[in-house]
Amino acid sequence: MSRLLITGASGYLGQRVAYFAQQTTIWDKVYSQTWRNPPTAGEHVACDLADQAQLEALLEQIQPTAIIHTAAVTPAMGPAMTDQALWAVNVQASATLARWAAQHQVRLVHVSSDAVWGGREAAYTESDVPAPIHPYGASKAAGEAVVAALDPQAAIARTSLLYGQNPLDPNTTMALAMLRGERHGVLFTDELRCPVFVEDVAQALIELAQKPSLYGIFHLVGPQILSRFELGQALLAWNGIDSTGLPAGTTTASGLRRPSRVVVDNRTTQSQLSTILRSIDDVTRR
Numbered sequence: 001m002s003r004l005l006i007t008g009a010s011g012y013l014g015q016r017v018a019y020f021a022q023q024t025t026i027w028d029k030v031y032s033q034t035w036r037n038p039p040t041a042g043e044h045v046a047c048d049l050a051d052q053a054q055l056e057a058l059l060e061q062i063q064p065t066a067i068i069h070t071a072a073v074t075p076a077m078g079p080a081m082t083d084q085a086l087w088a089v090n091v092q093a094s095a096t097l098a099r100w101a102a103q104h105q106v107r108l109v110h111v112s113s114d115a116v117w118g119g120r121e122a123a124y125t126e127s128d129v130p131a132p133i134h135p136y137g138a139s140k141a142a143g144e145a146v147v148a149a150l151d152p153q154a155a156i157a158r159t160s161l162l163y164g165q166n167p168l169d170p171n172t173t174m175a176l177a178m179l180r181g182e183r184h185g186v187l188f189t190d191e192l193r194c195p196v197f198v199e200d201v202a203q204a205l206i207e208l209a210q211k212p213s214l215y216g217i218f219h220l221v222g223p224q225i226l227s228r229f230e231l232g233q234a235l236l237a238w239n240g241i242d243s244t245g246l247p248a249g250t251t252t253a254s255g256l257r258r259p260s261r262v263v264v265d266n267r268t269t270q271s272q273l274s275t276i277l278r279s280i281d282d283v284t285r286r
């Protein structure tokens with residue numbers, strides 16, 4: 001009997017992975033692990049990933065035959081994103097999953113982030129070595145390193161700013177709040193990323209989970225480069241909202257130290273997948 005374990009199934013990405021995984025007949029059973037919030041699809045299994053013994057007990061109990069590891073401590077957690085939580089979940093739990101997967105010859109797809117880089121003019125390829133500049137990025141880079149070391153057969157999938165309508169993504173929600181004056185701040189015109197439709201990433205992760213011949217690093221990002229401000233404009237337009245008055249600014253003026261230009265090349269990954277990682281123009285033109 002085939003059993004898929006999705007970690008972080010209540011998260012923005014994990015919800016969509018669980019939804020699509022349940023639509024397929026690939027796995028006999030889909031287990032959705034969460035911590036504080038319930039999942040919207042799959043059979044719920046609760047586990048605090050910061051507790052290694054709890055995680056090991058969960059793995060022994062459900063004996064997954066494949067794992068898609070989306071759970072992470074992310075900036076969405078605000079002040080709860082402590083160094084200790086970053087280490088316990090993004091590094092230690094990833095190591096536990098990778099060790100278990102390698103020992104049991106179970107397929108592991110580990111989700112990582114473009115936050116492993118600090119920004120530069122040239123695009124980053126799958127073979128570029130991580131060089132993070134903040135604690136979250138450092139924890140994701142360390143997570144990648146332990147997974148690659150403990151389970152060299154794992155797929156490590158880096159993604160970028162995720163967007164979608166069902167449910168509405170955090171970037172649109174933030175732009176909307178700024179536009180309505182409910183939230184202070186600006187959207188940066190000098191912070192560039194390769195945003196990607198959450199449903200394309202979810203489908204690509206499911207594809208990777210089925211293809212153990214694909215291992216190492218993969219770039220699940222969109223092919224279009226947008227600033228945070230341009231992304232805000234595009235997402236508001238997609239949702240039928242006039243973005244006139246959306247506040248713009250620069251990271252330079254803000255004085256914040258953030259990765260500026262993180263352009264991620266997805267061409268090698270795209271050539272290996274049948275799931276198309278679409279541009280925002282293609283997605284929003286539907």
Ligand SMILES: NC(=O)c1ccc[n+]([C@@H]2O[C@H](COP(=O)([O-])OP(=O)(O)OC[C@H]3O[C@@H](n4cnc5c(N)ncnc54)[C@H](OP(=O)(O)O)[C@@H]3O)[C@@H](O)[C@H]2O)c1
Nearest residue numbers: 008010011012013035036037048049071072113160161162
């Ligand atoms: N969102 C983006 O734009 C983006 C960009 C690049 C990379 N990524 C990567 O994509 C993945 C998913 O991100 P996301 O934005 O979907 O995350 P998210 O919405 O912040 O959700 C995080 C998930 O991790 C779970 N989690 C956190 N701490 C946990 C703990 N101690 N024990 C068990 N579960 C825990 C949460 O469970 P509860 O809800 O139950 O607390 C939730 O399901 C992450 O690996 C992230 O690094 C995301």
